[in-house]
Amino acid sequence: MGNVTGVKIDKEIMIPIIIFIAVLIFAVLLFFVSKNIARKKASTAEPLTDEAKKMIEPKKVTLTPAALGAAADKLFIAMRGFGTDEKQIYEVFKALQTESDLMALIVAFGKRKSYNFYDGLPAWIADECSQGEIDTINKILADKGINFKF
């Protein structure tokens, strides 16, 4: 009797576990596929780092190269790996004063390696932030008279 009950319990536990694992694998695959689709959509409209360089008006850059480097690293740390620290991202953009600051930041960020791509700041923002977060970033920029939109 004990044995029979044991087998019954095993089956009752194993089936939900197998279903759970299958759903989990499917969800992870869906996550990576959707991220790739989002990135491809975004990458058609974004300027390249080289184009950002051409748009910098040196007299309108208010941040030092050291501050720009620190800001780029802060963004990278906020975005890399699992999860995204959007408060840190907003702080970085709030510190910008001009469109040239933003272009200089894009240049300072350069291209960095993610788990599934190697690309510049606009691609990173598109990949890591939700539409609502991107809207917030664009509003922070617009409030400073910076017309660039991620």
Ligand SMILES: [Ca+2]
């Ligand atoms: Ca992340």
